[in-house]
Amino acid sequence: MRILVTGATGYLGGRLCRSLLSQGYSVRALVRPTSDLSSLPSSSSGSAVELVYGDVTDYRSLLDACSSVDVIFHAAALVEPWLPDPSRFFTVNVHGLKNVLQAAKETKTIEKIVYTSSFFALGPTDGYVADENQMHAEKFFCTEYERSKASADKIALQAASEGVPIVPVYPGVIYGPGKLTAGNVVAQLLIERFNWRLPGYIGYGNDKYSFSHVDDVVEGHIAAMKKGRAGERYLLTGENASFMHVFDMAAVITSTSKPRFCIPLGVIELYGWLSVLISRITGKLPLISPPTVNVLRHQWAYSCDKAKLELDYRPRSLREGLEEVLPWLKSLGLIKY
Template sequence: MKILLTGASGYLGGKLCNALLLKHGYSVRILVRPTSDLSALPSPTTAGALEIVYGDVTDYQSLLAASSGCQVVFHAAAVVEPWLPDPSKFFSVNVGGLENLLQAVKETKTVKKFIYTSSFFALGPTDGKIADENQVHHENFFCTEYEKSKAVADGIALQAASEGMPIVVVYPGVIYGAGKVTAGNVVAGLLIERFNGRLPGYIGYGNDKFSFTHVDDVVEGHIAAMEKGQPGQRYLLTGENASLMLVFDIAAVIAGTKRPRFNIPLWVIEAYGWVSVLVSRITGKLPLISPPTVHVLRHKWEYSCEKSKRELNYNPRGLKEGLAEVLPWMKDLGLIKY
């Protein structure tokens, strides 16, 4: 069985590629751009079941060639940022890329299972409740353009499922763990700022809530979705619901350091975000905090993964266990000190 994986150069995609190849022994073809950083992946010489093809999800012909002869597709490629100077990239990649790949799969006619990596953002905020897979984004507002693009793409995926595409949609929560420190690994970025003194207090007053999930658990959830997931079904790959305040408290206990002594109001964070955006437009370096990030923090994003536990045997670890693994890894790399 040949598996096509998009997004293998990213944080989650790279972890998924390694697990498919080295842990589960599958044959994997990855679609990457010529400029992609593949340093976190095994080389084809050491992992003979790895095949690299070059292309882009916005290039239909490259997707058509990449999907040819594959029986399973993992579509994990996405632009994952809270803010970009050119928001059209969210839609050309996150929406257009999915549309292109779905059409390529229809044309090649060999794919038996299509695993699409969506996001909890596609389901929308859960203010006042804990949501499950039945939630559909209310579309009354969007905190970020990323959120909007994933909600639109979610509708496209569900429509494809209704038309007979063997698609399984998975919704990771806030992913954290060892690996690339990218926008997809936002917890690591915040902990780096916290332990290096650039984020001296709590962000807000703990009114935010997110569903945190370890990257290795999300990876195993993806593979379980391929092996056990039913076409047309949606599965939340989330974990412990908690605030960023609790994340910082748990990290302080594990590291044996003091907890933050004060709270930074969100309006201060937002003002800093606007300054960061202005600096970003000059330097070209994307900001860690931007106004859309603060909009997200003003809402709750709590979800239940009970369906995934029942049907996929999904077993996410708690924050305390997960962070106890992450902090020593970050310390060993010199990313943080404690």
């Protein structure tokens, strides 16, 4: 079986390629000429991915990459809370998916597409825990990323209704060892916390997220390829908790002190606006921006019972995950405790 992975050099995509190779699959990775390939296994490791150069926004290169492929893992996405040019979210996340769907139809060999969506595509869950039946209400969007993923979700579901063998999967807040990208926000915040650049809790613990270890999400993707039913949605989420709980648990694991005060979201929003201003000058994207604070004002709690039942998805607890992440960050010299 030959598999194409888009977004192969990203935080999730790189680990997905490694896992697929270790299970004996032939893996082709769609990469841009400027991509950092460090997350992909090299030929010296005994097995390597087949690299094809292109971009999901470039239809011709994508179509060439799909040649003789049986399965597509479409994991390519622009994952940022804020960009100076928000139209890029739709260029990559929406039109990129449209290109994948069209290429799959034209190739005619594709047996399944596993599409990496996001919990943001389902919308917030203020005061309750949602499952795969939730559709985004589209009354408001905290970020342009959320808006783009909700739009792409409708396209994926429409394609499924037309007989395209697509299986959308919805990870939670992905964390774990690996690339320190914007998608690895837990690691980024822990670095800020342990270096005292984030001296207190973010808000008052009213936020709630479903935390997913990256390796659990990878195995959930592969299980969706093997067992997932075309047109069915699967939440690859995990333990629902606040970032206050994450910081408290990190303190217990490292035998360090917990934060002693809470930083109001209004203060963090002001810092976010300042960070955006600095970003426009320096060109470096901010860790905290006003859209980030919009997200923090809501809850994003989900149940993965369907994936457990149908895919044998077994997410580890948040504590188990943090007991791996914290020593990893320490080994890199990024935090001390």
